[in-house]
Every structure is written in structure tokens, then in C-alpha cells.
Amino acid sequence: MMKHLKAEIVAVGTELLLGQIANTNAQWLSQQLALYGINVYNHTVVGDNPGRVEEAFQMAQKRSDIIIVTGGLGPTEDDLTREAFQAISGMEMIEDKTAMGKIELFFQNHQVEMTPNNRRQARVFKGSTVLKNNAGMAPGMKVTLAEKTWFFLPGVPREMKQITKDEIIPYLQVMIGNEQIIKSLVLKFIGIGESSLEHELKDLIQAQSNPTIAPLAQDDGVVIRLTAKGKSEKSIKQLLNNTKIQILERVGEFYFGEDDQVIEEVIVELLKKQKKKLAAAESLTGGMFTEKVVSVNGASEVCPGGIICYDTAIKRDILGVSEQIIQNKGTVSEECALEMAEKVRKLFGSDIGIGFTGVAGPTQTEGNPVGKVFISISDIHGYQKVEEYLFTGTRNSIRKRACLKGLEIIYNYLKS
Incomplete structure (x- = not known):
């Protein structure tokens, strides 16, 4: 069994350097490799320039055991990946009849x-293993x-994902051997920041070995990724579960789900179980919730x-917020928010109403800060409740934070 494999991901494409698209391929590939205990030491992004691509390939060849290259395999003149690798390897290129037949048929x-x-x-390179592309035309390749x-x-x-799942992962499983299985479990939290979560679990994180404990901030809250190694599915499941119990004993009040679950799915499930309906009146969030x-x-x-x-005018004439509240308290106020929640609940005949009002920016409203x-x-x-917040950030980040906070409020209401 090969140990301590060093992997590198090289993305080819000027559009990545210009920021026209994000390099999500490298992120996804790193996640997949981590599941098999293969450490990614470098992410390289290089533009469509033959000399620079060749240089990046030479560097990767020196320092890494596994190099995954994405991009530059298309039909146009700026698709230079094959030529750059040929320059450093001297390998002959040939036309793959199966791939050509698929292209012609398309x-x-x-x-x-x-x-x-x-x-x-x-x-393809002569002597390479051609990797079948079940989602497109250009095949992948494996070369030593x-x-x-x-x-x-x-x-x-x-x-890229299809070829990785169909062709590369089975090869990696053989490469690392069958002695060790690696599995991850993602625990999801809302209403607690990454630094606070890490503080609560500091001793567990410092003492971690198997499973490893990694807190990560995401757009919809905070997650903890547990990664365990073992010789059987059963032993790994036990390791993950034991650590999960330890974590939830400390921060379980903020836990809402795991792996691919999102907070809105949990909320809908709770509403169904409790046979309740929810309606929202949204000002600054504009329908986001x-x-x-x-x-x-x-x-x-x-x-x-x-x-x-x-x-x-919509708050007053359609939703039914009273003119008295608008004039005396303003539309960005505790009183207006409460009336919005109550009026929308009655308007839609729901069990629960939620109201959002505030200042997303760029300027103050009614003397209230952004x-x-x-x-x-x-x-x-x-039952009535109103929460006041002062969020920072851009206009849209304030709107998103308000939406997420609303999901948190509804989740905690349904949970209690």
C-alpha cells in the first residue's frame, strides 16, 4: 500500500484567472480525495499560455505523486493541455477511435x-488509459x-465529476489498498459562530486523532466535519457516533442536521409533523425567505x-399595517415588524406568520442605520416575539443574514 500520497490539482483556463468563473472543480476534487486519505498539497491555476502551462506541469511532476488536470482538452486552439504535457513527457499523441466515433455520432x-x-x-497519449466520458465528448486520460x-x-x-466517479475513484481505491476505509460525517449548526463553536469544543479538537474534528463556516451556518479511519464500516460508524455524542452534549442546542441537510428542509419537515402552516411578510428580504x-x-x-x-403603501394598503404605527413608529420598528407577522398570518390563514423589516442600505431609512x-x-x-439586529456588510449580505436569522428563529420556535 502506498502511503503519504501527495496530490495536486492543476486547473487550466484564463477565465479562472480573470475571475469569470470560480474554480469549483478543485474544491470538489479535494473533497473527494480527502475521503480516501489523499492529501492535496497544491491548487494551481494557469492561463491558456503554452509556456506557463508547461512550467506548471513541470513543477507538479517534481513535487506531487498524483496530479489531476482539469480543462484545456476542448477543440479550440487555446486548449493547450495535451501539447504542454507532450512537451514535458515526449509522449506521442494518437486519435482514439472510440472517442472519435462518439464525437462524429454526436x-x-x-x-x-x-x-x-x-x-x-x-x-490521447499513446499508452495512456482512456477514461470514458459518460457526460460529454472529450475523454479523460490516465498517464504514468x-x-x-x-x-x-x-x-x-x-x-469532470462523472469521469471522476466512474473512472478515477475506483483506481484510487486500488491505489490506497483495502486496508483502510475513510468516512466523513458533517454536523450542521445554526445560531452559533465558528469561533464560539471552536471555543466550546477546544479540548476535543486539540485531542483529536481519529476521528478528526474540523469546524468550517458556510453561508447557511457552521458545520463540523468528522473524518474517521478504520478497517470496517461498523467500527467507523461507532467512532463517528461516539464523537458526535460528545459534541452534541456541549453544543446540541444549535444542531439541526447533518451531511446534505439544509435548515429549510428541516423546517418544512417540522411544519409537516406539527401540521402547521407558515406565511411571511418580507420587506428588506424581498421574498428571499x-x-x-x-x-x-x-x-x-x-x-x-x-x-x-x-x-x-403595500405594507399599509395590501398587508394592512395600521397608518398609526407607520406614522408614529415607522416602518423599521418593532411595532411594524410585529404587525407584519400578525397580518400576514391572518391574510393567508396560516398558523405562524413571520415579518422582516429593516435597512439593507446603501443609506439610512427613517433615521435608522444601515x-x-x-x-x-x-x-x-x-404568541408574539420580535428580535432586533444590527448586521454589517454589503446590501445583499445584510439581506442574506436577515433571511438566515429568520430561518433560525422559525426553527427554534418549532423545536421548542
Whole structure:
């Protein structure tokens, strides 16, 4: 079994350097490699320049055991990955008949004339292992150069992921041997920051060995990734579960789910179980909260609708917020938020209403500073609550933080 394998991901494409697209391929590939205990030591991004691509490849060959290259395998003149690798390896390129047949069939089926440059996509290195592309035209390749393993993949994320799952992962499993299984469990939290979570678990994190404990901040809260190694699924499951119990004993009040679960899914599930319906009146969030809820399958059972009441006249004439509150307290106030939650609940015949009002910016409103937000809740039994916040950041980040805080408030209400 090979140990301490060093991996590197090289992304080829000027559009990545210009920031026109994000390098999500490297992020995803690193996550996959980590599951098999393979450490990624370098992410390299290089533009469509033959000399610089060649230089990046030479560096990767010197320092890494596994090099995964994404991009630069297309039909155009700026697709230079093959040529750059040929320059450092001296390997001959040939046309793969199977890949070429697939490309020709694609154009025939779409009744489009194939331009000659599309033949470039079928070129592979002689002696390489051709990796079948079940999601597109250009095949991938596996090449060994001076005991270093190279994988070449298309830059299109859908195609890259498909080839990795179908072809590369089975190879990695053989490469690392079957003596060790590695699994991860992601625990998700809301209402606690990354630094606070880390502080609460400081001694556990410092003493970590197996599983490892890694707190990470994400857009929809904070996660802890537990990664365990073992010789059987059963032993790994026990390791992960024991550590999960220890963590939840300390910060369980903020825990809402794990792995791919998102907070809105948990909220919809709780609403269904409790046979309750939820409606939202949104000013600064502009429908963002309702969109999150209705993105979940089956949300129609628990969310009859909502109202975007950005303008004061809509708050007054459509939602029914009283003129007295608007004049005396203002639209950015505790009183207005409470009335918004109550009115929307009654308007849609729901059990729970939630109201969002505040100042997203760029300027003050009614003397209130940018970032001041009120979020309120009203239920059919007369329960009312309003929270006041002062968020910082850009206009849209304030709106997103308000939306997330609203999800947190509803989750805690349903949980209690």
C-alpha cells in the first residue's frame, strides 16, 4: 500500500484567472480525495499560455505523486493541455477511435456539420488509459510519467465529476489498498459562530486523532466535519457516533442536521409533523425567505404564500399595517415588524406568520442605520416575539443574514 500520497490539482483556463468563473472543480476534487486519505498539497491555476502551462506541469511532476488536470482538452486552439504535457513527457499523441466515433455520432444526431477542429478532442497519449466520458465528448486520460500518476479531465464540472466517479475513484481505491476505509460525517449548526463553536469544543479538537474534528463556516451556518479511519464500516460508524455524542452534549442546542441537510428542509419537515402552516411578510428580504422555504419538496403543504411589502403603501394598503404605527413608529420598528407577522398570518390563514423589516442600505431609512433589522413571529395562539439586529456588510449580505436569522428563529420556535 502506498502511503503519504501527495496530490495536486492543476486547473487550466484564463477565465479562472480573470475571475469569470470560480474554480469549483478543485474544491470538489479535494473533497473527494480527502475521503480516501489523499492529501492535496497544491491548487494551481494557469492561463491558456503554452509556456506557463508547461512550467506548471513541470513543477507538479517534481513535487506531487498524483496530479489531476482539469480543462484545456476542448477543440479550440487555446486548449493547450495535451501539447504542454507532450512537451514535458515526449509522449506521442494518437486519435482514439472510440472517442472519435462518439464525437462524429454526436454531430450526426444533432444534424450539425462537424468542423475539423473537433478531432482534437479525440487525441490521447499513446499508452495512456482512456477514461470514458459518460457526460460529454472529450475523454479523460490516465498517464504514468516517471512513477507519477497524471489524470487529465475536461473542465466542464458535470463531465469532470462523472469521469471522476466512474473512472478515477475506483483506481484510487486500488491505489490506497483495502486496508483502510475513510468516512466523513458533517454536523450542521445554526445560531452559533465558528469561533464560539471552536471555543466550546477546544479540548476535543486539540485531542483529536481519529476521528478528526474540523469546524468550517458556510453561508447557511457552521458545520463540523468528522473524518474517521478504520478497517470496517461498523467500527467507523461507532467512532463517528461516539464523537458526535460528545459534541452534541456541549453544543446540541444549535444542531439541526447533518451531511446534505439544509435548515429549510428541516423546517418544512417540522411544519409537516406539527401540521402547521407558515406565511411571511418580507420587506428588506424581498421574498428571499419564502423562496428558501418553497424550494423544498412538499412545501406547498405548509406554506400557502407570502407577500413582498417593500413599499410603505403595500405594507399599509395590501398587508394592512395600521397608518398609526407607520406614522408614529415607522416602518423599521418593532411595532411594524410585529404587525407584519400578525397580518400576514391572518391574510393567508396560516398558523405562524413571520415579518422582516429593516435597512439593507446603501443609506439610512427613517433615521435608522444601515443593517438595523427587525424580525418578528406571531402564531395563532397569541404568541408574539420580535428580535432586533444590527448586521454589517454589503446590501445583499445584510439581506442574506436577515433571511438566515429568520430561518433560525422559525426553527427554534418549532423545536421548542
